[in-house]
Amino acid sequence: MDRYQVPNPFVGRGDYQCFGCDPNNGIGLRLRFERDGDEVRTLWEPRKELEGYPGVVHGGIVATLADEIAGWYGLAVLGRAGVTKSLSVEYRSPARSDQGPFLVTATAGEVGEKQATVSVTISNASGAQCAVAS
Secondary structure: OOEEEOOOOOOOOOOOOOOOOOOOOOOOOOOOOEEEOOEEEEEEOOOHHHEOOOOEEOHHHHHHHHHHHHHHHHHHHHOOOOOOOOOOEEEOOOOEHHHOOEEEEEEEEEEOOOOEEEEEEEEOOOOOEEEEEO
16 A cells, blocks of 8 residues: 555644644644555654743653644544543653654554554654654
8 A cells, every 4th residue: 555645634624623633723733644554654743832841842742743633533533433441551761852853663463353452653753753653
């Protein structure tokens, strides 16, 4: 399967303001996703207003990146929408704002009829893992 941009079916809906993926949400992450085979990925450039400690992306934003791409994995690869039942994040190194863009990737873990586990990796521009999640 070729690499392609995953279309966002929610754009243009009057009630759509997702913090993670609405391209028109001025305070949001404005993520766009790409599918390559059974992997979904996005590049994200951090902004100062999303830091916790000076120069470090807030841990909640890192968790949001993982949660958002897992949902898009369900849409793009599994062909179904879903909500997060649980989220586990292991922070491996600080996500420093000056080390972007960050590559966020999602692949399948266990996939069942009514639920799936998605594996997420968040790496800085030099390839160092900042967090892994499921």
